Amino acid sequence: MFDIPILRFGQTYESMEKQPVVHFDTGETIAQLHQATGAMVKLDLKKSQKSRDALRSIPIRKLIEICKSAARMYLEDALPCGNGSLTPEEFCRVQSATTGLPEHMCATNMRKNAFVLGHMDDVLDALTRGLPFDILSKGYGKEARGVMVSYQATTPVFGMVLPNNSPGVHTLWLPAIPMQIGLCIKPGSQEFWTPYRITEAFFKAGLPREAISVYPGGHDVGGAVMTDCQRAMIFGGQTTVDQHAGNPRISVHGPGFSKIILGDDVVDRWEDYLDLMVDSVFANSGRSCINASGVWASRHTREIADALAQRLGPIAPLPPSDPKSPLAAFTTPGVAEAMNAQIDEGCQADGVTEVTAKYRNGDRLEKRERCDYLRPTVIHCTGPDVPLANTEYMFPFVSVVECPQNKMLSQIKQTLVCTALTDDSKFKQQLLDATQIDRLNIGPVRTMQLNWLQPHEGNIVDFLFRARAFQDTPPEAH
Amino acid sequence: MSQLADLVSSAKSQLDAHTVETVQWHFHESTGSPFWLEKAKSYNFDPLKEVKCFDDLKKFPHFEDEWLRGGPISRWIPKGLAGKPAYVFETGGTTGVPKSRMVIEDHWIDYENFSDTLPDEYFPRGSNWLMLGPSGPRRLRLAVEHLAQYRGGICFCVDLDPRWVVKLLKKGKIKEAEDYKDHVIDQAITILSANHDIKCAFMTPKLLEALAMRLLDDGSSIAETGIKGIFAGGTEFTPQWYRTCREELLGPDVYITPTYGNTLMGLACGKPFDPADNYKITYYAPQPRAVIETVEFSDYNQVVGYGKTGRVKLYTMTKELFIPGFMERDEGEREMPHGKYPWDGISGTRPFHEYAKTTTVGVY
Numbered sequence: 001m002f003d004i005p006i007l008r009f010g011q012t013y014e015s016m017e018k019q020p021v022v023h024f025d026t027g028e029t030i031a032q033l034h035q036a037t038g039a040m041v042k043l044d045l046k047k048s049q050k051s052r053d054a055l056r057s058i059p060i061r062k063l064i065e066i067c068k069s070a071a072r073m074y075l076e077d078a079l080p081c082g083n084g085s086l087t088p089e090e091f092c093r094v095q096s097a098t099t100g101l102p103e104h105m106c107a108t109n110m111r112k113n114a115f116v117l118g119h120m121d122d123v124l125d126a127l128t129r130g131l132p133f134d135i136l137s138k139g140y141g142k143e144a145r146g147v148m149v150s151y152q153a154t155t156p157v158f159g160m161v162l163p164n165n166s167p168g169v170h171t172l173w174l175p176a177i178p179m180q181i182g183l184c185i186k187p188g189s190q191e192f193w194t195p196y197r198i199t200e201a202f203f204k205a206g207l208p209r210e211a212i213s214v215y216p217g218g219h220d221v222g223g224a225v226m227t228d229c230q231r232a233m234i235f236g237g238q239t240t241v242d243q244h245a246g247n248p249r250i251s252v253h254g255p256g257f258s259k260i261i262l263g264d265d266v267v268d269r270w271e272d273y274l275d276l277m278v279d280s281v282f283a284n285s286g287r288s289c290i291n292a293s294g295v296w297a298s299r300h301t302r303e304i305a306d307a308l309a310q311r312l313g314p315i316a317p318l319p320p321s322d323p324k325s326p327l328a329a330f331t332t333p334g335v336a337e338a339m340n341a342q343i344d345e346g347c348q349a350d351g352v353t354e355v356t357a358k359y360r361n362g363d364r365l366e367k368r369e370r371c372d373y374l375r376p377t378v379i380h381c382t383g384p385d386v387p388l389a390n391t392e393y394m395f396p397f398v399s400v401v402e403c404p405q406n407k408m409l410s411q412i413k414q415t416l417v418c419t420a421l422t423d424d425s426k427f428k429q430q431l432l433d434a435t436q437i438d439r440l441n442i443g444p445v446r447t448m449q450l451n452w453l454q455p456h457e458g459n460i461v462d463f464l465f466r467a468r469a470f471q472d473t474p475p476e477a478h
Numbered sequence: 479m480s481q482l483a484d485l486v487s488s489a490k491s492q493l494d495a496h497t498v499e500t501v502q503w504h505f506h507e508s509t510g511s512p513f514w515l516e517k518a519k520s521y522n523f524d525p526l527k528e529v530k531c532f533d534d535l536k537k538f539p540h541f542e543d544e545w546l547r548g549g550p551i552s553r554w555i556p557k558g559l560a561g562k563p564a565y566v567f568e569t570g571g572t573t574g575v576p577k578s579r580m581v582i583e584d585h586w587i588d589y590e591n592f593s594d595t596l597p598d599e600y601f602p603r604g605s606n607w608l609m610l611g612p613s614g615p616r617r618l619r620l621a622v623e624h625l626a627q628y629r630g631g632i633c634f635c636v637d638l639d640p641r642w643v644v645k646l647l648k649k650g651k652i653k654e655a656e657d658y659k660d661h662v663i664d665q666a667i668t669i670l671s672a673n674h675d676i677k678c679a680f681m682t683p684k685l686l687e688a689l690a691m692r693l694l695d696d697g698s699s700i701a702e703t704g705i706k707g708i709f710a711g712g713t714e715f716t717p718q719w720y721r722t723c724r725e726e727l728l729g730p731d732v733y734i735t736p737t738y739g740n741t742l743m744g745l746a747c748g749k750p751f752d753p754a755d756n757y758k759i760t761y762y763a764p765q766p767r768a769v770i771e772t773v774e775f776s777d778y779n780q781v782v783g784y785g786k787t788g789r790v791k792l793y794t795m796t797k798e799l800f801i802p803g804f805m806e807r808d809e810g811e812r813e814m815p816h817g818k819y820p821w822d823g824i825s826g827t828r829p830f831h832e833y834a835k836t837t838t839v840g841v842y
Contacts, residue, residue, distance in 0.1 A: 016717035016757050039687045039722045046694060227656060243650045 002031035002094070003010055004082035004196065006216065009051065019216070021190065023097040023318070024331040024371045028095055031082070031191060038220035044213060045157070045228045051182025052156035052338055054208040060133035063178040064120045069205035070198070071117035075110060075248040077290060077413075079200040080255070081193070091197060096320045098190040098330030099164055100371060103321050107283055113194065116171040116452050120178050120244020126453035127175060128459045139253040139468040150470030157182035157213075159229025161222040161236075163194060164188035165394055166287045169235060169253070170198065171454060177202065181397035181464050183212045184229055186221050190331060215319035226250065231464055250461055256416030258288030258447045261286075261431075262304075263422025264405045270300050271307070273444065277398075278311045280419065280447040281287055282376065286396035290417050290448040291440075293392040296408055297399045305355040305380040306401035312376035312396055313359030317366060327395070329371040336372035337394050340365040346391070351382035355400075384411035409434045416456060416457065417447040483539030483818035490605040492517045493821070496766035499528040500795040509558030513545070514555075514800060528767075532769070537781050538802040546577035549785065554580040559798065567617035569741045576615070579741045579778060584767075584798045585617045588744035591624040593762055595747045595818075596629075600611040600707030600733035603629040605677035608705070610666050611712055612640045617741050620679045636665040638685075663688050666694075670703045679705050682712040683719060686734075690727045701731045711737035711745075714828060717757035717765060724751075736761070738827055739816060742770040742801060743792050749816055749823065761827065772812035772824050778805060781822075782812050789830055806830070 005012040015034040042351050055063065055404040073079060078087045086094065092106040099106075112384045115347035116123060124133070131149070135141035138151035158176040162185060163169060176183060192214075199212045216363050226232050226244075233251040234240060241254035258285050260277055262270055282291035295304060318325040343364070356364075366373040376396035381389040389401045390413055390432065403411055410428055411416070419441040420431050428442055438457055441447070504514045505525040518525055523537050551566050559582055567585070568576040607626035613619045619635055626633035646655040666689055681689065686708060690700050700708075708728075715736045721732055736748040738761040746761040746768075758770060763770040772788040776781040782788035790806035809830045813823035 016721055035718065037718050037722055038715070039691075039727060042691055043689075043694075043722070043726055046691075120564065224650070227652075243652065416486060 002082045002084050003034075004031055004173065004192065004216070005034045005091070006036045006040075006346055007196075007199065007212065007214040008040070008215055010203065010211065011046075013040075021192075022099050024100045024329050025097075026119050027370050030094055032218045033189070035217035036186075036217040038217075041186075041217075041221055041224035042228050043214050045159075045184065045224070048157040048182060048229075049183065050153075051184075051211050052153065052180060055177070055180040055182060056137055058180075060124075060137060060178055060180065060210070063207075064124065064182065066205045066207050067117045067120040067174070067178055070201040071114045071120075072209070073204050074198055074201035076112040077095070077201070077204070079197055079204065081196060081200070091193060092473045093191045093321070095167065095191065098193070098321070099167075099286070100331040101166070101285065102318075102325035102328060104323050104325065104439050105190055107169060108284070108462075109194075112168050113174070113198065117198075119138070119452065120175065123175055123452050126179055127455060129457055136465065140472075144368075145424055148470060148472075150468050151465040152468055153181060154464055154466050155181065155230035157184045157229060157280075159184040159186075159225040159232030159336050161186045161225055161232070161234040162188050162191070163235035163282070164190040165235075166193055166284055166286060167194045168284065168395040170194050171452065172253070173233065174198070174459070175460050176464060177211065179464060180460070182210070183214075184225055184232075185212070185214045186225050187214060187216055187299070192216055196362065206460050217417035229304050244247070249458055251458060251460075252386070253289065253457060256291070256389060256468070257294065257392050257412075258290055258292050258417035259294040259296055259412060259415050259419070260447065261408055261412075261418060261420045262295070262374065262423050263420065263427050263428075264298055265424045266421050267300055270297065274307055274311070275448055276419070276421075277308060278303070281308070281398045281440050282312060282315075282326070282396045283446070283448050285326065287328055288448060289392070290450065291396070292417075292419070293377070293398055294412070294445045295398055296389065296403050296412065297400070298402065298404050301400045301402040302380055305353075305378050308398060308400065309355040309378040312362065312377050312378055312398075313356035315374045315396070316362070317375075317377050325374055327375070329368075330395075331371050336365055336374050336395075337367075339374060343379075343388065343397075346388035347379070349387045351386035352388050353380045354378070355380050367432065409436075412436065417441065417450075419443075419445055421446050482815060482817055483819060485816050485817065487491075489694065489815075489820045490532075493766040493769065495675075496795060497535060498530060499618075500797075500800055501525050501535075501560060503715060503797060504556060504800040508671045509556055511556045512553040514604075518651070524770075532793075535802040536688065537725050540778060541804045543577055544617070547575045547577065548578075551578055551580050554799070554817040555582075555798065564618070566615070567741045577741075579617075581617060581800065582798050584744065584796050584830075585621040585626075586624045587796070588764060588767070589621045591662040591767075592629050592631040592745045593625055593628055596707065596735070602706065603770050605706075606631045607633040607674050608676050608681075609633050609635040610638075610662070610679060610681040610689065612638050612653075612682075614639055615795055618680070619660045621745075623766075625680075626678070628658075629678075631678070632674075634669045634676060636662055636669070638662050653661055659688055663692050667692060671744065672804060675704070676703055677706045679708045681708055681710050682722075683710050683715050686710055686723070687727065698728060700727075701729050704730060707733045707735075711739060715759060717759055718771070720759060721757045724757075740806075742799070742804060744794075746770060747819065747830050750818065758825050759827075760813045760816070760823045762816065762821065762823045764822050765819075767794070767796050770821070770824055771793070773811060775809075780801070784814055785813050787811050787826075788828065790824060795834065 005014050017035040020029045021031040048475040078085050092103045095106045096103040159183050185195050235253045241252050244250040244252040315326050317327045374395040379388050379399045381399050381401045384403050415437045418448040420439040533762040562582045565581045568580050570576050574809045605828040609622040623633040736759050739745040746763045748766040771790045771791040772782050790808040792804045808827045810827040813825050
């Protein structure tokens, strides 16, 4: 059993209370996770400048090299994990065991995280728009075109309250380290594995230990991170999003409501995009906010829904170690049941039809002794106003919504990733102007095919640094 | 027989005698309260004749906390105490009618007894107190104030309405709740900086934490304000929090003792700090006036074994109030008697797991 302590500025701290972490299927205790308190986090954050000082003592170019080394170690080496160590294969096994995500998906997410770490120079170059890195360290300097610019760090450490649903989300905070901002991490109670492993990879690659603190714990820990870090990110449901909306200190990541839109000019060729639609809904067991939960078109929606249902409906759970295991388990009791009941209730409404049922050979909800599965579900909605037309669940779930093209953008609401399949230049411009869309793909790009050189829900550089005026000589007379 | 066994045996005899005396008082026509005299009519046993020891209290049906909601409050006043000035203290009440307890002098007696457990070195007699906890219709404010007066000091207080904080939290208004906490801490800082010779304090763990953090931000500390002794309670007090408090938040010059209590029971004391306990917090009820049992989740008349987990069952036996077995909203582990408190204790108190998911805890 892994005994996993708190890391306070990289130093292990053993707590009085420990939380057992069990295998979702067997109930075996796999790890015990030490539990921090809000008071501990608040006390440490008073000394958070030492994280940034430690990082600023290393040039950004060197930190990028550390990231690249860490990427390789994270992906290939046996690394410490509390009182033990884990090879990459063992890591995927235990991560799967506590999160319910199939092992091959854990491996895919590892590669995703490693890719971002390993390409950190490109990522930073893109996100800073080619800014000389020493400007971030020094606080000011001249760009190549000779213009004085100043970027001031908004915080010595980047706080985060991380989720359990998908290990791919860790890509979002990795650029903080080479930008010389320390980390104050509250990991998920089931998916703490990745933050610890990345941290160990960083340490092995030469990162100063003071740079990273990891505080597993309860709600008070999350509360302390959110109130006492000058910049923090949090993942949660719509309630969390609403709670932190408009707070400039908080980067909140909630449901994505990601969508695929078929323009009138291509919708008659919808079959050409069937693979794209299936993959966007189904990849990573539909757990991510970047999975498509909606397909919108003005016509052929029943045929599209039926075609998706034929592909997705028969998919059934397999053991998590099976390389073809398609579905993640729901490990928190009652969650799958509640979602299933909501969907059933939504399907009672006029204009809402579940299309998958006839292809599924069984119920949507599969209850096991210690976990549940929800099998892929395709819903047809006759319009954007009917129930389930703009819904997201943490499994392969998609609503195919019939909507005239000229009404789509006024109806889709907040959309994290929008893949628009159209060559209509007027529609493309309207899509580009639609502020409710965060990541816009125009063309055949799967919703979860992210280019890491692009910002995601805001640019992390703009979040962690403030562009401001700086002068060390008087300006020209004017 | 060991010395502790002697003490345990003596305490048990005292408890049995006190039980009989209390039942006689509350069920006798001349002294009992209208509530219990009426209730007794529905029993298939005669409390006056058939309660001969503490264990006989199991003959009573479980006390239902709903009985404490609503009036008339006078039905709880024993005839033997009629005419004395009475207080009413409330618990809960975020929504609906709160539970009420009628009190005449119990809060004074409870805190005078508690005073005897406080070390004078850290709670110097004659020094002034700060009360940083819920006020309004709760007994805590008046009780702590009496404690200060009983020890020869004066108590400085702040206003704090926990029901408002619960409302804010339920609405997700975290910022407003934080602002309210800051408002309370502002008042505490003002009092502490006003040269009032405050050396002792009651604080809830959350407010103690907030005050200590504020002082650290200001380059000061609890010790630098002059406070030497704190008794804390009112919300969950975990071993880790206790450790953080002692090792990092307060420093070696400030004494802190945990307490566990409520309006119905009074105040259970924490076992004196012992490094060998590894910050385990064990509470002992103020027997014989109140008793805590740790009982099976499936059978509230069955005490669990030592070290085993169960739900907290509370008995109150004072002249003012008789409660023969009230199921608290907490659970914990049964602990062995201690030389200072030779009866069962309880450790690891935390919200009862069946309620924990739906209860907003630790708001002040």
